[in-house]
Amino acid sequence: MSTDEAVARVQAGxxxxxxxxxxxxxxxxxxxxxxxYDKSDMRYLSASEMAELRVTNVAATQSxxxxxQAPTRPDSxxxxxxxxxxxxxxxxxxxxxxxxxxxxxxxxxxxxxVETSYAPTVDYYGKPTDLNTIIEDKRTYFQRWPERGYNVRxxxxxxxxxxxxxxxxxxxDWIVRSLPRHKQAKGVANFxxxxxxxxxPKIIAxxxxxxx
Numbered sequence: 001m002s003t004d005e006a007v008a009r010v011q012a013g014x015x016x017x018x019x020x021x022x023x024x025x026x027x028x029x030x031x032x033x034x035x036x037y038d039k040s041d042m043r044y045l046s047a048s049e050m051a052e053l054r055v056t057n058v059a060a061t062q063s064x065x066x067x068x069q070a071p072t073r074p075d076s077x078x079x080x081x082x083x084x085x086x087x088x089x090x091x092x093x094x095x096x097x098x099x100x101x102x103x104x105x106x107x108x109x110x111x112x113x114v115e116t117s118y119a120p121t122v123d124y125y126g127k128p129t130d131l132n133t134i135i136e137d138k139r140t141y142f143q144r145w146p147e148r149g150y151n152v153r154x155x156x157x158x159x160x161x162x163x164x165x166x167x168x169x170x171x172x173d174w175i176v177r178s179l180p181r182h183k184q185a186k187g188v189a190n191f192x193x194x195x196x197x198x199x200x201p202k203i204i205a206x207x208x209x210x211x212x
Contacts, residue, residue, distance in 0.1 A: 027053040027163060029123070029194055029205060054163075088197070089159045092166035095201060096193050097152045100172055104149045107142035111135055119196060123205035145176035145185075165204075166195045171211075187211065 030053045050056045099117055103110050120131050142148070150172050157170035175186035187210055194205035 096168040119202040119204045147177040149175045164197045
């Protein structure tokens with residue numbers, strides 16, 4: 001099996017999982033968390049994490065005696081019709097694609113885009129990280145590699161929107177170079193972002209992994 005075929009199968013499987021999670025009302029952030037761990041790692045969710053990610057229904061586990069005291073669960077957000085959902089997904093993809101490919105711009109311009117696109121705290125490669133730390137991390141990388149180029153493979157992109165969240169994942173080709181250090185590197189990487197939907201969308205989770 002070729003690398004492209006293997007990647008396509010993984011992406012198809014991920015899309016099916018995300019679709020099922022959406023039907024069950026599970027927070028898409030669960031997939032973001034799962035993708036941040038290597039296949040050889042094992043990660044158990046705590047009871048509070050399962051409740052937060054809507055893996056379990058806390059109210060359903062309470063006894064009938066306590067049912068009357070349980071807070072009423074808010075109504076689920078209205079489902080998008082086909083056209084609105086497609087527009088939302090297209091906007092989410094364009095948002096992330098633009099962010100990735102603009103990382104190849106002038107460093108200050110790229111950092112300015114990060115500052116306006118990210119939430120104050122982000123699940124950054126599996127760890128809660130404040131925006132200032134993320135900016136400094138990217139600034140260090142941009143300084144190390146002054147010349148950068150990124151190209152998202154359009155046919156690799158998958159997007160799922162549910163519960164006021166959109167998760168966008170896929171693959172991009174990258175090349176970086178530093179003339180002062182006489183260094184160059186290039187390869188392929190998988191990426192995954194989660195966006196909080198609203199009047200001012202913000203990235204709330206990011207992870208990526210170099211394939212080669």
